Amino acid sequence: xxxxxxxxxxxxxxxxxxxxxxxxxxxxxxxxxxxxxxxxxxxxxxxxxxxxxxxxxxxxxxxxxxxxxxxxxxxxxxxxxxxxxxxxxxxxxxxxxxxxxxxxxxxxxxxxxxxxxxxxxxxxxxxxxxxxxxxxxxxxxxxxxxxxxxxxxxxxxxxxxxxxxxxxxxxxxxxxxxxxxxxxxxxxxxxxxxxxxxxxxxxxxxxxxxxxxxxxxxxxxxxxxxxxxxxxxxxxxxxxxxxxxxxxxxxxxxxxxx
Amino acid sequence: xxxxxxxxxxxxxxxxxxxxxxxxxxxxxxxxxxxxxxxxxxxxxxxxxxxxxxxxxxxxxxxxxxxxxxxxxxxxxxxxxxxxxxxxxxxxxxxxxxxxxxxxxxxxxxxxxxxxxxxxxxxxxxxxxxxxxxxxxxxxxxxxxxxxxxxxxxxxxxxxxxxxxxxxxxxxxxxxxxxxxxxxxxxxxxxxxxxxxxxxxxxxxxxxxxxxxxxxxxxxxxx
Numbered sequence: 001x002x003x004x005x006x007x008x009x010x011x012x013x014x015x016x017x018x019x020x021x022x023x024x025x026x027x028x029x030x031x032x033x034x035x036x037x038x039x040x041x042x043x044x045x046x047x048x049x050x051x052x053x054x055x056x057x058x059x060x061x062x063x064x065x066x067x068x069x070x071x072x073x074x075x076x077x078x079x080x081x082x083x084x085x086x087x088x089x090x091x092x093x094x095x096x097x098x099x100x101x102x103x104x105x106x107x108x109x110x111x112x113x114x115x116x117x118x119x120x121x122x123x124x125x126x127x128x129x130x131x132x133x134x135x136x137x138x139x140x141x142x143x144x145x146x147x148x149x150x151x152x153x154x155x156x157x158x159x160x161x162x163x164x165x166x167x168x169x170x171x172x173x174x175x176x177x178x179x180x181x182x183x184x185x186x187x188x189x190x191x192x193x194x195x196x197x198x199x200x201x202x203x204x205x206x207x208x209x210x211x212x213x214x215x216x217x218x219x220x221x222x223x224x225x226x227x228x229x230x231x232x233x234x235x236x237x238x239x240x241x242x243x244x245x246x247x248x249x250x251x252x253x254x255x256x257x258x
Numbered sequence: 259x260x261x262x263x264x265x266x267x268x269x270x271x272x273x274x275x276x277x278x279x280x281x282x283x284x285x286x287x288x289x290x291x292x293x294x295x296x297x298x299x300x301x302x303x304x305x306x307x308x309x310x311x312x313x314x315x316x317x318x319x320x321x322x323x324x325x326x327x328x329x330x331x332x333x334x335x336x337x338x339x340x341x342x343x344x345x346x347x348x349x350x351x352x353x354x355x356x357x358x359x360x361x362x363x364x365x366x367x368x369x370x371x372x373x374x375x376x377x378x379x380x381x382x383x384x385x386x387x388x389x390x391x392x393x394x395x396x397x398x399x400x401x402x403x404x405x406x407x408x409x410x411x412x413x414x415x416x417x418x419x420x421x422x423x424x425x426x427x428x429x430x431x432x433x434x435x436x437x438x439x440x441x442x443x444x445x446x447x448x449x450x451x452x453x454x455x456x457x458x459x460x461x462x463x464x465x466x467x468x469x470x471x472x473x474x475x476x477x478x479x480x481x
Contacts, residue, residue: 003463009455016433016458018440043466050469051434055412060315064329068311068336072303075340077294132309196437221306221350239352 003040004030011037015044052197123184123235128222130181130190131201131237144177151178155189163189163204163232164256171251173200193248200238200248207233225249230258295343303343306351307336313352313436314359320431321363323420331366335359353438357446360428367424418468426461429454 003011007030013019014027031038050056060068143154152165158180167175176192181203188205208231223245225236234252238245295303314335318328335358346354419427428447432438444451 003459008459009452012455012459012462013440015462016440040463040466043469044462047462047465047469048434050411050415053412053415055410056415057312057435058316058319058328060311060332061325061329064315064332065311067329067333068308071333071337071340072295072300072308075295075337076300077296128305132305135309197435198437221352 003037004034007034007037011040012044015041015048057197124224126183127201127203127224127235127237130183130203131199131222134179134181134190134192134201135199143179146175148175151175151191154178155180159187159189161189161206161232163191164230165191166252166255168193168248168251168255171247173248173251195238195240195244195248198238198240198244200236200240200245202252203235203237204232206231227253229253229256232256293344295340299343303340306346307339307343307355310352310355311336314355316435317356317428317431318359318363320416320419320427321360321424322366327366331359331362335362338362350442352436353442353446356432356436356438360446363424414472418465418472421468422461422464426457426464429457430461430465433458 007027010019010023010027011031014024014031019027031041143151145151146169148165148167152162155163155165155178165175165178169175173193173195176194176199178189178191181188181190183203183205186205188203191202191204193200193202208228221239222237223239223242225245225248227234227249234249234256236245236249236252238248240248311332314332315328318331318335319325322328322331335355339355339358419430422430425447429443432443432446433440438446440451440454443449443454447454449457
């Protein structure tokens, strides 16, 4: 009993979610009438489950990580390089030629917009750095549990606020654990979720004011989403697909207390 | 296997052997060392490329099937990525490093193949010399039966995957473990999307059959 050769490619497309709705419906209809293709699909899904199992995916040994770290160090100059980006040139030109009026106007603009924007950019950078660090150093979680009722009290003894810890496992975002981190000059709570093989760090700290744009997509393969609710500021950082992270935000926002 | 032959031809056409000669995995870094990265660029490298070290090692290990070689391949790939990072224009850091890792693997495999053809260069324990895919024989592997009996489920999966041709292993790893899309896999492996899908289908079907056999063998052994 084998899969039909004619359907082979489309069947893979269905398994890998690479088909548009019309084609997916077509293949699904075929699979209901063809035992061979149904078997091939079930086999592929079972294989996927096994490949996601414990110890199947190899992790880089510490020795290798140390070598990579050394290689980066060796490839980096020790002399601070003068910034020569377009922004730097613009700034220099601005201060060289701008009149007093322009300077005053610019100060006002900067005070209102640019400084918060810069702070936000720096904050985003720190969040991404924390997300990256958390995956590198085996420092992902301080408390490892899939139980929200364990994570929340764990934070209770360590920080002066109580971050909401919502269970999203039924929506495909199981909790992995929690940890403390230091972002933007304060200790923040990070609840770690998983989506497939991707990790989502959900940072939370008390702050009512909304900052920056509602969403910020960094070019480095990481997406950041931000929202405020119940007096808390939340940042979700991950390399999952942007649509997944938006779903995650929606769910987390809906389920956290107002 | 007409499709397989044509896919191999495509790969050969896209990876002409003469372009690969200067980039063997164990050769030292070129003398014309690139200018060093600024601290800012180095920090960006740590954010964009370094987090994919696990994925890089996993791919290298399943392709080379030897931990020491996989570490060298990944290290070498990162050295090259560092040298090229200034020209990096954004995009997915994972696909980028995986592409380099994969190319380094084929360079290494080709080097092994060249060594293997020199009659006195290595012991004659190499029955698999007609391998057409620059895929060196898996010297560390037990016979499949031994491996399956000895190892747990993860080890058994490794042994079964390692028994597949390299062109199948890579698409399977990139799809199932790195969750790359067909387009990304096609770009990383420099193959047409149709070949990616064919190899994926064959790899899956081969593994499903092998797994069924394993379960039948285990049921028989325990009865």
